[in-house]
Amino acid sequence: MGRNKPNKWRRGKRDRDQQQTRPGTRGNYELPPKENVVFEEYYKGQGIVPDGEWDQFMSTLRKELPVTFRITGYRSQAKRLLDVIKSEYFSNLVNMVGDSVQPPKLLPWYPDNLAWQINVSRKEIRSTPLLKKLHTFLVSETESGNISRQEAVSMIPPILLDVQPHHKVLDLCAAPGSKTAQLIELLHADETKAIPEGFVVANDVDNKRCYLMVHQVKRLQSPCFMIVNHDATTMPNIRMYPQEDEANKFKFVTYDRVLADVPCSGDGTMRKNPDVWRKWLPQAAVGLHSVQMKVLKRGLELLSVGGRLVYSTCSLNPVEDEAVISAMLQKCEGSVELVDASDKLPGLKTMPGLKSWKIFHRKDSSWFNSFEEVEAAGLTGLAGRTMFPPSPEVAEQLHLERCMRVLPHHQNTGGFFIAVLEKRDVLPWVRTPIPPSSTAITVNESEIVQNDSVSKSDTSNGDVPVDSSADLPPEGADDADIRKRKERDDDDDEKEEGILKPPEPNSEPHSKKAKISGYKEDPYFYFNEDEPDWEKIKNFYSVSNDFPHTQLLVRSETGKKRNIYFTSDAVKRMVTYNTDKIRFINTGIKLMARSEKEEVDCDFRLAQEGINTIFPYFTSRRVHITKEDVLTLLLQENPFIGKMSLGAQEELKPISQGSIIFIFDQEDSPDDDNKCRVLFCGWKGKKSCRTFVPKHERLHYLRMCGITTDPKRGHWELNQGKYPVCF
Numbered sequence: 028m029g030r031n032k033p034n035k036w037r038r039g040k041r042d043r044d045q046q047q048t049r050p051g052t053r054g055n056y057e058l059p060p061k062e063n064v065v066f067e068e069y070y071k072g073q074g075i076v077p078d079g080e081w082d083q084f085m086s087t088l089r090k091e092l093p094v095t096f097r098i099t100g101y102r103s104q105a106k107r108l109l110d111v112i113k114s115e116y117f118s119n120l121v122n123m124v125g126d127s128v129q130p131p132k133l134l135p136w137y138p139d140n141l142a143w144q145i146n147v148s149r150k151e152i153r154s155t156p157l158l159k160k161l162h163t164f165l166v167s168e169t170e171s172g173n174i175s176r177q178e179a180v181s182m183i184p185p186i187l188l189d190v191q192p193h194h195k196v197l198d199l200c201a202a203p204g205s206k207t208a209q210l211i212e213l214l215h216a217d218e219t220k221a222i223p224e225g226f227v228v229a230n231d232v233d234n235k236r237c238y239l240m241v242h243q244v245k246r247l248q249s250p251c252f253m254i255v256n257h258d259a260t261t262m263p264n265i266r267m268y269p270q271e272d273e274a275n276k277f278k279f280v281t282y283d284r285v286l287a288d289v290p291c292s293g294d295g296t297m298r299k300n301p302d303v304w305r306k307w308l309p310q311a312a313v314g315l316h317s318v319q320m321k322v323l324k325r326g327l328e329l330l331s332v333g334g335r336l337v338y339s340t341c342s343l344n345p346v347e348d349e350a351v352i353s354a355m356l357q358k359c360e361g362s363v364e365l366v367d368a369s370d371k372l373p374g375l376k377t378m379p380g381l382k383s384w385k386i387f388h389r390k391d392s393s394w395f396n397s398f399e400e401v402e403a404a405g406l407t408g409l410a411g412r413t414m415f416p417p418s419p420e421v422a423e424q425l426h427l428e429r430c431m432r433v434l435p436h437h438q439n440t441g442g443f444f445i446a447v448l449e450k451r452d453v454l455p456w457v458r459t460p461i462p463p464s465s466t467a468i469t470v471n472e473s474e475i476v477q478n479d480s481v482s483k484s485d486t487s488n489g490d491v492p493v494d495s496s497a498d499l500p501p502e503g504a505d506d507a508d509i510r511k512r513k514e515r516d517d518d519d520d521e522k523e524e525g526i527l528k529p530p531e532p533n534s535e536p537h538s539k540k541a542k543i544s545g546y547k548e549d550p551y552f553y554f555n556e557d558e559p560d561w562e563k564i565k566n567f568y569s570v571s572n573d574f575p576h577t578q579l580l581v582r583s584e585t586g587k588k589r590n591i592y593f594t595s596d597a598v599k600r601m602v603t604y605n606t607d608k609i610r611f612i613n614t615g616i617k618l619m620a621r622s623e624k625e626e627v628d629c630d631f632r633l634a635q636e637g638i639n640t641i642f643p644y645f646t647s648r649r650v651h652i653t654k655e656d657v658l659t660l661l662l663q664e665n666p667f668i669g670k671m672s673l674g675a676q677e678e679l680k681p682i683s684q685g686s687i688i689f690i691f692d693q694e695d696s697p698d699d700d701n702k703c704r705v706l707f708c709g710w711k712g713k714k715s716c717r718t719f720v721p722k723h724e725r726l727h728y729l730r731m732c733g734i735t736t737d738p739k740r741g742h743w744e745l746n747q748g749k750y751p752v753c754f
């Protein structure tokens with residue numbers, strides 16, 4: 028922003044002095060004033076707020092966001108935690124109706140009652156004595172990753188994607204990963220399948236933010252996801268290595284579901300990020316439109332015919348929202364359609380997409396309705412053709428009203444925009460590449476204002492380096508270009524679903540790693556059929572024959588294996604043959620870690636992270652435990668075996684020293700379908716036993732097993748099983 032003209036807030040010292048006398052200080056730190064006259068002028072002009080609601084819209088924007096959260100994780104565990112929250116933390120708030128604090132409110136459109144809103148700000152929840160217990164709980168469960176304090180509107184896109192366990196899912200701009208986590212949860216919705224067929228590829232251009240995502244999604248313990256680091260506008264094709272029955276073919280992956288939660292100016296987040304008030308400029312949207320178009324275009328290219336893509340922004344600006352959708356739909360010539368998904372969000376009020384909007388010229392507060400008007404005024408640098416609305420007839424045909432905008436004052440949320448698209452046919456430029464001279468609307472650089480300085484510095488996430496490694500032909504490429512690309516990438520194919528000759532079996536696929544500049548991740552080495560370490564592991568844990576051990580992997584080829592990870596078959600078939608072009612940041616869950624002890628017949632102990640995945644296959648070394656045992660194991664570091672229940676002691680007796688699996692089955696739930704099983708990775712020593720649950724997760728597990736604390740009395744108590752069925 029520094030290089031652009033200051034906005035009106037910054038214009039005069041007098042203005043600034045006035046602002047400083049307003050409320051809005053935090054300690055000695057001056058909070059930015061929640062004023063921006065250009066913002067008001069702009070959005071009044073665009074007509075995004077219904078008549079008579081403007082003041083309410085603005086006053087809501089000036090208030091802090093209420094606390095919202097969703098319970099994360101897989102269904103039965105999430106439902107169990109919901110029971111705990113209702114009985115232990117919400118019940119004392121029920122009688123507070125009419126008081127200054129409202130009781131927690133269910134977000135009715137979020138599945139399975141797992142998302143809630145408390146109408147106080149983060150600051151207020153900390154300082155309100157009645158909410159103290161709930162706040163402490165939210166902090167600890169957020170830390171252990173079982174609750175996500177996610178903005179309500181940000182939970183919407185994954186719901187609309189309607190992900191099924193067999194789907195191939197691509198999240199193009201995924202970091203820090205709150206929506207990716209939802210996608211992974213949906214993939215694992217059928218808990219009878221430990222390893223779903225589908226997978227999630229989570230991508231982000233920002234390397235550091237990719238690692239934030241690792242932290243966010245690791246706790247979901249899914250073998251079906253991978254994090255990659257590419258520019259989504261040129262997202263490379265990923266080859267899918269064949270299954271045995273497809274011996275001589277391999278395909279580029281196309282996806283059943285694509286999420287394009289694109290970088291945006293973020294003015295829907297003003298309530299959370301007060302800085303936006305000061306920085307907001309209409310040009311930010313203009314600078315981002317181009318990259319948003321390109322991300323959407325690439326997403327549609329990678330989407331299977333019949334697949335669904337959700338485009339979302341946390342911006343209210345039609346230039347980043349309807350303009351992108353409208354231009355891309357026209358370019359797709361009917362092969363992609365906007366879907367009416369409003370009935371998928373029961374109880375959520377959304378505004379229909381705009382059918383007309385304008386471009387604002389801040390210099391003299393003038394408005395332009397079409398690209399022709401901009402051309403006539405000699406201001407083609409102001410906005411590109413694709414930023415303007417189509418004719419009313421075309422807007423009607425495209426059903427732009429099916430886009431959805433969430434206005435902050437309607438439900439006390441942030442602002443948000445969502446469009447659900449379905450691909451009905453192969454894209455026209457893939458069927459017949461469009462020559463640059465075509466009259467069709469294209470994402471043509473010359474027509475789009477490339478305001479890099481705005482997009483890079485004025486937005487929350489506008490850092491968009493260029494990587495031109497995509498395999499599909501670039502926009503506007505002619506046949507000669509395409510031929511050249513074909514020659515260069517002789518094992519790639521421009522077609523969306525190309526079937527190609529397989530690459531030469533690559534004896535050292537990972538040596539290609541060096542080809543990707545700046546990429547430093549350790550390579551991935553999968554177990555061979557006759558992996559020497561496997562036989563010992565298999566015997567020690569009585570692993571069933573159907574466990575796919577060739578999906579185990581390590582991160583170094585030579586020397587002793589340290590950690591052993593596991594991925595699904597589909598992920599393996601991608602990782603193995605793309606190491607020369609895909610920047611894999613992370614994949615696989617840790618199943619085992621090296622632990623060499625003379626008295627133990629196996630050099631690998633189990634890891635808590637992978638316990639749910641291995642459980643159906645690792646059939647011995649299991650011990651059933653009671654609530655009291657859970658308490659003993661989680662509060663004492665190495666309790667003597669004699670301190671365990673008699674049943675557990677009996678089961679421990681015949682087991683040799685080494686890793687074990689503790690099984691806790693909840694018995695006191697009133698809801699048979701909702702009974703919760705908790706598995707703990709444990710260890711049997713000579714005289715004692717233990718779990719490997721990290722300290723910060725122990726509170727969570729105690730709660731899940733029905734054990735609550737009484738901080739006043741300073742010790743743990745067993746909950747006698749009071750679970751209100753309904754709140």
Ligand SMILES: C[S@@+](CC[C@H](N)C(=O)[O-])C[C@H]1O[C@@H](n2cnc3c(N)ncnc32)[C@H](O)[C@@H]1O
Binds near residue numbers: 199
């Ligand atoms: C709105 S945030 C995504 C939030 C994320 N979907 C979530 O729910 O946690 C936009 C993300 O896009 C990333 N980004 C920006 N330009 C990109 C590009 N060209 N390709 C891929 N990612 C990009 C940013 O690094 C940022 O993490």
